[in-house]
Amino acid sequence: MSTKPGARGAYHHGDLKAVLLDETARILKEEGEGALSLRNLAARVGVSRTAPYHHFKDKQSLLSAVGEEGFVRFNRAMLDSARRHKGAGPEQGLRAWVRAYVTFAVENSEYYDLMYGGRLWQSESLSNSLLGSARGTLRGNVERIRGAQDKGLYNRALDPVGFSHVAWGTLHGISRLFIDGVYTNNASRNRICDTAADMLWAQLAPR
Amino acid sequence: MSTKPGARGAYHHGDLKAVLLDETARILKEEGEGALSLRNLAARVGVSRTAPYHHFKDKQSLLSAVGEEGFVRFNRAMLDSARRHKGAGPEQGLRAWVRAYVTFAVENSEYYDLMYGGRLWQSESLSNSLLGSARGTLRGNVERIRGAQDKGLYNRALDPVGFSHVAWGTLHGISRLFIDGVYTNNASRNRICDTAADMLWAQLAPR
DNA sequence: AGGCGCATTTTGACGCTGTCAAGATTGAGT
DNA sequence: ACTCAATCTTGACAGCGTCAAAATGCGCCT
Structure with missing residues (x-):
């Protein structure tokens, strides 16, 4: 079947869907959203302009799928970070979490833009799994705090x-200000994250 | 001259520039960014498709100009709010400021999107006056705090x-999450704002 | 092994977009 | 009254997303 590629991507019939997802992310990262067109994408992948339509209903649903992949990577990154700082106390854990969040967002902005961009959340498309991923992330936070x-x-x-x-x-705000180029000094990112973490900890600390 | 319209907007030669700015904002608010095309805009204003090019170099610089108008309105709204709560103490003043900020952003998102959207801040266009407005706003905050x-x-x-x-x-983050439809419960906006204000005040309060 | 079915891919076409070049119109100043 | 420059229009081009119909070829059944 197509969803289970035989590992060897024999082309003509192969794992086009996965290749499209990867190449889309690559284009977004290298040249930005403005440079992404289905025709361009198809050409880069070596396939004809309408081929992607057999794997994605339209451009928006391709982007939604990339966004979903973003949630997977995001959750993986957060888990990795949590594992790396398992020993640390709650305050240090919070600091690490803040840094991990913002770092992921800024360094994987091609995914983060899609995960929380208005395009997905306003219109009807919003695939259920995507909404599930997102709500799950928030609910997870709440549960962890509780x-x-x-x-x-x-x-x-x-x-x-x-x-x-x-x-x-x-x-989210700190991430966006960096991603959108309002804050340009990337060297100060960790300092800002730590300041934010301190502020949050002031609320969270038991008294 | 064209920059000083004779108040009476006689059409054929008139205050097209101002009309374009207004109508652009109206389209953005009513139908969203996806629905904005120069041709559509020109048609709505009753002018031919390339007429706008004599007032704005290209689409991006039209949007920049609308963004600049956004900064004007934003600063006005902040000043109004500050004036309205002049009597209040610093904690109540902070609360009012937070509410005013987020309220402006959410209710005038057609401007706010442009003011702090990545499109303006990343590329070269970024007209100097716009960058000045923005930096001025931030610097103003810092000075006010000092x-x-x-x-x-x-x-x-x-x-x-x-x-x-x-x-x-x-x-910014709270505003964006509401604007982009991630937070959908508008009734809870003020409560969230107040929670944020409390958290900020915990840092700001003299000790 | 042979052939059928169906998922996949392609070619062609349509209307929409941003933008450039060249011509037409017109208000203002002498 | 006439010119000049600003403003507006018409025409054209390449690129876009997407639909419809035709072609291709892998995998399964016999």
């Missing part, structure tokens, strides 16, 4: 939902 | 620059 509260690691008086909304806003 | 620190209203130990970066990130 768990830490129960263990006495976090301030028990804090409303986890409200706090999560604001915390996510902070990380 | 001033309040000197008067003992804010915590003197806080680094105003680092704090401003994070605070702006928070407001």
Whole structure:
């Protein structure tokens, strides 16, 4: 079948779908969203202009699929980071999480743009799995906070939902300002992340 | 001259430039960025497709001009809000500021998108006046914080620059999540804003 | 082994887009 | 009244997303 490529990508009939997803991400990263056209993409992959339509309903749903891949990579990156700092205390863990979030967003902006760009979330397309991924991420945060509260690691008086909304806003905002080139000094990224983490910790710290 | 329209917008020769700016904003608000084409715009204004090119070098510079208008309106809205809450103490003032920022962003997203969208900030276009407006806004915040620190209203130990970066990130992030439809419950906007303000105040409060 | 079916890919076409070049129109200043 | 420069229009071109119909060839059944 096509969804299970035989590892060897024999072309003419092969794993076009996966190749399209990869090449799309590459184009977005190298030349930006403006340079992405289905015709260009098809040409780069060595296939005719309408071939992609047999794997994706239209351009938007190709982008949604790339966004979904973004969620997979994002979750993987967050898990990796959590594993790397498992030993650390809650405050250091928070710092690491903030840095990991913003770093992923900035260094994989071709995915991050799609994951939380308005194009996906406003229109109807919003594939259910994508919405599931996103809501899952937020819910996961809330649950993690609640768990830490129960263990006495976090301030028990804090409303986890409200706090999560604001915390996510902070990380998302910092990420976007860097991605969009409003903040241009990448060297200061970690310092800003740490400042943000301190601010969040001031709320989270048990008292 | 053309920059000083004779108030009476006699058409054939008239204040086309201003009309284009207004109509662009209207289209963006009513139908979104995807629906904006120069040809469509020209038709709505009752002029031929290439007429706009005599007032704006290309589509991007039209959008930049709308973005600049956005900065004007944004600054006006912030000043209005500040005036309305002049009597209030610093904590209430902060709350009002947070609400005013996010409210402007969400309710005037057709401008806000352009003001801080990546399209303007990454490419070369970035007209100097626009960059000036934006930097001015940030610098204004920093100065305002410094001033309040000197008067003992804010915590003197806080680094105003680092704090401003994070605070702006928070407001920007919350705004974007609402604008892009990730947060959909508009009724909770003020509650989230207040939570954010509390968190910022925890840093800002003199100790 | 042979042939059929169906998923996949291609070619052709349509209307829309941004933008350039060249000509037409017209208000303002002498 | 006439010119000049600003403004607007018409014509044209390449590129885009997408649909419809024709071609291709892999994998399964017998």
